[in-house]
Amino acid sequence: MKFLVLISNVPDTTTKIRFVDDNKAFDTTGVQWIINPWDELALTRAVELKEAGGIEKITVANVGESITEATLRKALAVGADDAIRIEAKPKDAFYVATQLAQVAKNYDVVMVGIEASDYNGSAVGGMLAEILGFNSVSAVSGMNIENGQLSLTREIDGGQQKIDVETPVVTIVQKGIAIDPRIPAMRGIMMARKKPLTVVPAVDAEEKTEYISFELPPPKAACKLVDEDNVKELVRLLQEEAKVL
Amino acid sequence: MSLLVYTENWDGKFKKLSFELVSYAKAMADKLNLPVTALSIGNVADDELKQLGNYGASKVLNVADNRFDSLDNKALAEAVAHAAKSENAQIIIFSHNNVGKAIAPRVAVKLNGGLVSGVTALPESFDPFVVKKKVFTQKAFAHVQIDPDIKILTLAQNSFELIETENNAVTETYDPQVADDVFSTTVKETNKVTGKVLLTDAEIVISGGRGMKGPENWGQLEELADILGAGLSCSRPVSDEGWRGHEEHVGQTGKIIAPNLYFTFGISGAIQHLGGVSSSKFIVAINKDPEAPIFEAADYGIVGDLFKVLPQLIEEVKKM
Ligand SMILES: Cc1cc2nc3c(=O)[nH]c(=O)nc-3n(C[C@H](O)[C@H](O)[C@H](O)COP(=O)(O)OP(=O)(O)OC[C@H]3O[C@@H](n4cnc5c(N)ncnc54)[C@H](O)[C@@H]3O)c2cc1C
Ligand SMILES: Nc1ncnc2c1ncn2[C@@H]1O[C@H](COP(=O)(O)O)[C@@H](O)[C@H]1O
Secondary structure (H helix, E strand, C coil), X not given: CEEEEECCEEECCCCCCCEECCCCEECCCCCCEEECHHHHHHHHXXXXXXXXXXXXXXXXXXXXXXXXXXXXXXXXXXXCCEEEEEECCCCCHHHHHHHHHHHHCCCCEEEEECCCCCXXXXXXXXXXXXXXXXXXXXXXXXXXXXXXXXXXXXXXXCEEEEEEECCCEEEEECCCCCCCCCCCCHHHHHHHCCCCEEXXXXXXXXXXXXXXXXXXXXXXXXXXXXXXXXXXXXXXXXXXXXXXX | CEEEEEECXXXXXXXXXXXXXXXHHHHHHHHHCCCEEEEEECCCCHHHHHHHHHHCCCEEEEECCHHHHHCCHHHHHHHHHHXXXXXXXXXXXXXXXXXXXXXXXXHHHHHCCEEEEXXXXXXXXXXXXXXXXXXXXXXXXXXXXXXXXXXXXXXXXXXXXXXXXXXXXXXXXXXXXXXXXXXXXXXXXXXXXXXXXXXXXXXXXXXXXXXXXXXXXXXXXXXXHHHHCCEEEECHHHHHCCCCCHHHEECCCCECCCCCEEEEECCXXXXXXXXXXXXXXXXXXXXXXXXXXXXXXXXXXXXXXXXHHHHHHHHHHXXX
């Protein structure tokens, strides 16, 4: 089985969010870029499965400009075999999914994160599957290969299900797929330099949505503090002021 | 033309979010002078289907076809697209949860529409069509324009009030004509609890962090949750340590919730934790460290020892 793990390049999760250009663009000054946390967990699971002998090859792919190559190299250091960067500025989800479709059609299993931590679209995986006519399974929290067959666990309301699904398939992964992300070791970093990173041109694609402007939430009013020995007052406030009890 | 709402049920009863979605669609439909159609897939009794009328649906399409129980995304998307076409729907609304996130993008591609997910309010204009959504894991908002004629939205939970109206919904049995060979998901095993408050549906959520010291102390949180009919959640280290199950972990990498009241005990309020809970209407923090970041996010708080506060709190809410 051949695996494709999609890698979105996002600001570190502790980044202070600011906007520039009249609130029309995200301020990337001083931003540390990382592999989107979900994609990092997806890749971790793929590498574990490959080590167990279930996977032939793991490719990672990103739609982005040259600055994302550092992130792709990190993915290679974690254990992917090769990387593909589609040379384009990611616009909306449909645009990105259309770019990825040209690559993803050659794989049995595509692993995608539930959302990118920047624009929180939760859309690329589903769109990619629909463009290719692949099935998609979402909320995937476990993945195994049993007798050459893909076996998945997914989260449903109030619990979990074990399912079989035919390949090719797009799996949209979330919490549980792997516990801790794999950190590249020195040897991995050395090897990553020699692994192939192919750049492919973008195809023509439509953009269906446009970001007009951004805003930060209004500052929150100060927290009302109640004395430790006056829990009664807290309950009163919740009942009479907030009206939530 | 119409607006189409994808509703969800939990063991045959509509989730609160379904009424929220219909209320939201109705508010939009009134401005556009269009009717709201609700789509229900699953086994829901006629009386329950009629409830959707109370929030503004004028028609309910009822798909009681158990092939959809396998939650096959491809088949579900086909069913929604079929309904959207037969209702000539211009605007299609889902919840921004696992189900909506799974189906809406597929429907958008099928119908050549534009999708915005995690929308938090009614559109600010219809021509051009612009909506507000959350970005950067709840740290900011964006205003996004949808260009194609067909607009698809997923609505962030608890971002719109339920509004009851005097509508009478017509319910129709509906066959979305999805062929057998579209279904390719086989369910081998299901483990689910029923009869418990769904965390993502709960109005009040009680949450414990590492300050709870160990799993043996959760009895008091359970008692409090019981009295208040609340859901229980926890911070990531708590589920990583195995003190509580993974399904209770909330935050950027866990569940995203937006209850009316979010009660935290011994949670420091790390940015990744807040990423999953900051849309709660009110946040209460009990923490012994006055410098803990949770107090910047909280509306009410007690700086103190949670083990002293909890028993008093339980006594007080019992008196309510
Ligand atoms: C990529 C990434 C994703 C992450 N995703 C998540 C996520 O989704 N959800 C999440 O929760 N975390 C997440 N984290 C972890 C997060 O950064 C914090 O480490 C975590 O939230 C801390 O959990 P905590 O508040 O329970 O524990 P701590 O930070 O250890 O805080 C415990 C608190 O309890 C208080 N306390 C101790 N004893 C008492 C007492 N007797 N009475 C009152 N107060 C007491 C302390 O003052 C302290 O503030 C993520 C981290 C990363 C890097
Ligand atoms: N520019 C991109 N290149 C490659 N994969 C992407 C890109 N954007 C998003 N993805 C994938 O799609 C997932 C969901 O992203 P989104 O739909 O943007 O929230 C991410 O976790 C990635 O796996």
